[in-house]
Amino acid sequence: MINVPNLIEQLKSGDEKTIRKIYEDNKNGFLLFANRYTLDKEELIDIYQDAVIALIENAKKGKIDELKSSLTTYLFGIGKFMIFQRLKKKNKTIPSDELEHFEFEYDDYSEDEINIQLISLRENLKKLGEQCLKVLTLFYYEEKKLDEIQMLLGYANKDVLKSQKSRCLKQLKDLTKK
Amino acid sequence: MENEELVNKYFEQQLSEEEKVVFESLLQNDSEFAKEVAYQKNVKKAITLNERETLKQTLQSFESNKKQPKKTYQFWSIAAVFLLFFGGLAWFQFMQDSPEKLYQEYYQSYPNVVAPTVRGDNDRNLKSDAFYEYDSGNYQKSLELFSKIYVDEEVDYALFYQAMSLMELNRYDEAITTFDQFKTSENNAFTPFVKWYKALSYLKINEKEKAIQLLKELSEKENPQQQMAKKLVAELE
Incomplete structure (x- = not known):
């Protein structure tokens, strides 16, 4: 048996070998299961990838630390949820008996991909210094609390971290103005 | 400073009930505050989309460099044919418990x-x-x-x-x-x-x-x- 908590820890650290293993171990099973929905294989792989991304994201946010099912079960649950979303967008009907409650939090920002402000923000983030990006990523993406970030990055106290964070935000604003 | 604390707590999902009320009223009445919150929400989205994009590329790369195993697969099938040829009786016995x-x-x-x-x-x-x-x-x-x-x-x-x-x-x-x-x-x-x-x-x-x-x-x-x-x-x- 694979040790699940350990696997989640490795996912959190973004270990590529672990990601690849999870990706490849579950892919065929997912395609088998998703086969019954009217989507072609390309699209199913696309959805599967998004499901793996959501899995990693929620692992990083600490949302699956208390996971009671297997990772595969959870991953398939996400995949199924995303298939239904995709079908809904295409105005296809979803088998009503399958519309089950699934506890899963995930912000779908796909519509924001064409927002001009966001596009420029995304570009400018790449120009930000390493430390700034680390702080902002931990705070906004991994949803870590300032106390945790202070420990993780070894800041002497919370105030130093807070002013670092606001300096980073200001830097980003200045970059966007240019 | 007070306001910055509120915004931080908002993103940490740590606002108390009273603080939520203050937060909401500031959003309504203080346009600078509202602008700042909207900006940070956008930062959150931007970082998230960037992270997702990077991961997506990683996953797609798993798909595209899958062609190599096929070669080894081919190699093994050729090897299997040879094995079948020369294996003779030993192969036959192996088949018995297959x-x-x-x-x-x-x-x-x-x-x-x-x-x-x-x-x-x-x-x-x-x-x-x-x-x-x-x-x-x-x-x-x-x-x-x-x-x-x-x-x-x-x-x-x-x-x-x-x-x-x-x-x-x-x-x-x-x-x-x-x-x-x-x-x-x-x-x-x-x-x-x-x-x-x-x-x-x-x-x-x-x-x-x-x-x-x-x-x-x-x-x-x-x-x-x-x-x-x-x-x-x-x-x-």
Whole structure:
């Protein structure tokens, strides 16, 4: 048996070998299961990838630390949820008996991909210094609390971290103005 | 400074009830404050989209460098042909015990694809319990629960996972009897898997002919197990 908590820890650290293993171990099973929905294989792989991304994201946010099912079960649950979303967008009907409650939090920002402000923000983030990006990523993406970030990055106290964070935000604003 | 603290707490999801009220009223009445919150929300989105994009590229790269294994696969199939040629009697003897070997090679636990719920304490029911036991490898328990569900509701999935639990418990004869209860119509999503696992059960109890017959049915029409069935038939014959 694979040790699940350990696997989640490795996912959190973004270990590529672990990601690849999870990706490849579950892919065929997912395609088998998703086969019954009217989507072609390309699209199913696309959805599967998004499901793996959501899995990693929620692992990083600490949302699956208390996971009671297997990772595969959870991953398939996400995949199924995303298939239904995709079908809904295409105005296809979803088998009503399958519309089950699934506890899963995930912000779908796909519509924001064409927002001009966001596009420029995304570009400018790449120009930000390493430390700034680390702080902002931990705070906004991994949803870590300032106390945790202070420990993780070894800041002497919370105030130093807070002013670092606001300096980073200001830097980003200045970059966007240019 | 006070306001910055509020915004931080908002993103940390740590606002108390009173602070929420203050936060909301500032959003309504203080345009600078509202602008700042909107900006930070955008930062959150931007970082998230960037992270997702990077991960997506990583996953796509797994897909594109998959072509290499095919080469080794080809190499091995050529090697296998040679082995077949020169193996002679030794190969023949190896074939004698092959149903067991093939079973080991082809059998894979069927995943829980019906109720992939993350179980909280408040939404437990028979179905989620059954799948929970199945996922945890407690097949005796899951067998009992799925049997109960099937008696009560006569739903296909319960019958299917009942049989799968039996297979996991090495009770192949009973698994086959259970699979026999299926009305294997064309449009039932379980049909190809019922046939597939029934074939594997036959293989396990050395009823090779019956296994082959089922696998041939699977090889004929397009279905999720078609390729696997073709491969296995080729190895059996």
